[in-house]
Amino acid sequence: MHTLKLTNSKQDIQTAGKLLKDGELVAIPTETVYGLAADALNGEAVANIFKAKGRPMDNPLIVHIADLSQVDDLVAFVPPVLEDLAKAFWPGPLTVILEKSELIPDEVSAGLDTVAIRMPSHPVARAIIKAAGTPLAAPSANTSGMPSPTTAAHVMHDMDGRIAAVVDGGPCEVGVESTVLTLCTRVPRILRPGRVTPEDLFDVLGDVEVDDAVLGQLAQGAVAASPGMKYKHYSPKAEVYIVDGSAEGFAKLVNEKDPATTAALVFDGEESLVECRTLPFGAEDDSLGQAEHLFDDLRKADELGVTDIFVRCPSAEGVGLAVMNRLLRAAEFRIIEVD
Numbered sequence: 638m639h640t641l642k643l644t645n646s647k648q649d650i651q652t653a654g655k656l657l658k659d660g661e662l663v664a665i666p667t668e669t670v671y672g673l674a675a676d677a678l679n680g681e682a683v684a685n686i687f688k689a690k691g692r693p694m695d696n697p698l699i700v701h702i703a704d705l706s707q708v709d710d711l712v713a714f715v716p717p718v719l720e721d722l723a724k725a726f727w728p729g730p731l732t733v734i735l736e737k738s739e740l741i742p743d744e745v746s747a748g749l750d751t752v753a754i755r756m757p758s759h760p761v762a763r764a765i766i767k768a769a770g771t772p773l774a775a776p777s778a779n780t781s782g783m784p785s786p787t788t789a790a791h792v793m794h795d796m797d798g799r800i801a802a803v804v805d806g807g808p809c810e811v812g813v814e815s816t817v818l819t820l821c822t823r824v825p826r827i828l829r830p831g832r833v834t835p836e837d838l839f840d841v842l843g844d845v846e847v848d849d850a851v852l853g854q855l856a857q858g859a860v861a862a863s864p865g866m867k868y869k870h871y872s873p874k875a876e877v878y879i880v881d882g883s884a885e886g887f888a889k890l891v892n893e894k895d896p897a898t899t900a901a902l903v904f905d906g907e908e909s910l911v912e913c914r915t916l917p918f919g920a921e922d923d924s925l926g927q928a929e930h931l932f933d934d935l936r937k938a939d940e941l942g943v944t945d946i947f948v949r950c951p952s953a954e955g956v957g958l959a960v961m962n963r964l965l966r967a968a969e970f971r972i973i974e975v976d
């Protein structure tokens with residue numbers, strides 16, 4: 638299959654919409670990461686997403702809408718709190734889990750009786766949903782297990798020849814996937830952290846929990862509230878290690894490694910401390926900047942052809958919780974303590 642490269646022109650957006658309506662797969666930009674979209678109400682088209690990504694069939698997808706009125710048909714009932722959440726965070730990087738309606742194909746919900754819904758804020762994503770005239774199921778547009786794509790070039794690297802088209806909307810602003818919040822527990826619970834922080838949600842909900850799996854490792858045999866959390870994730874080919882401690886302690890550890898096979902993800906301004914190749918991923922106190930650059934840097938480190946990537950341990954406060962959550966999975970929970 639030849640993968641069409643589309644721009645964000647009106648005409649190309651119409652083309653993308655038509656392809657989607659016809660049951661094809663199209664990668665689309667969103668404010669978080671690029672999504673691999675299909676008509677959410679077409680089970681056959683959605684099944685092809687899993688094939689293109691090599692995604693396990695038991696990991697459900699997020700349904701993307703452009704207008705709040707689209708929610709009604711997709712869910713069994715709309716809890717009153719959804720209105721407050723929508724007012725505060727939609728359109729934007731928040732996904733909400735609700736009880737699903739019969740319209741949702743099993744391929745989307747992976748056999749669960751719930752569905753994940755999000756209204757993206759990216760103008761191109763919204764225009765494509767409208768052009769398709771249907772809600773779009775879309776996971777991140779990476780090969781399963783790889784870092785999520787934050788540029789159209791990342792998408793092409795993973796998906797060229799496997800999907801009908803990719804729409805280039807420029808680099809993604811947020812850089813990590815949406816916050817996933819379930820409203821199906823007694824107290825609303827964050828299953829995956831993102832740009833919308835626990836503090837942001839607390840302000841609207843008055844009460845919110847963070848699932849243990851966000852920073853912890855799922856115990857063997859335990860059932861994941863969000864199936865995506867049980868898989869190795871966001872991993873480049875090289876082994877990733879988080880190093881917790883001072884910049885000097887980090888440099889001492891990394892400078893003992895072979896610079897030919899080692900790369901370091903450092904905070905801005907620390908490049909000169911380290912002898913191997915460095916990729917700055919944001920200032921130490923800038924979680925937003927770190928979120929924006931993390932996946933791109935992990936992919937870049939892989940392109941250097943190194944076998945080991947050492948990463949300065951970020952703060953897990955605010956949006957930092959999302960950065961740490963992704964990094965822990967990329968590193969398979971390996972943390973090295975230094976002075």
Ligand code: TXA
Pocket residue numbers: 667669670671672673696697698699730732734746749751752753755757775776777778813814815816817828829862863864865866
């Ligand atoms: O920012 C995002 O959310 C991006 C863009 C494209 O919108 N999408 C994205 O999709 O990250 P994906 O499939 O890579 O991640 C969806 C996560 C997975 O961890 C999945 O297990 C969880 O949401 N999820 C989806 N439906 C669920 C459900 N019904 N119950 C629990 N977890 C669910």
Ligand code: MG
Pocket residue numbers: 776777785
């Ligand atoms: Mg993903």
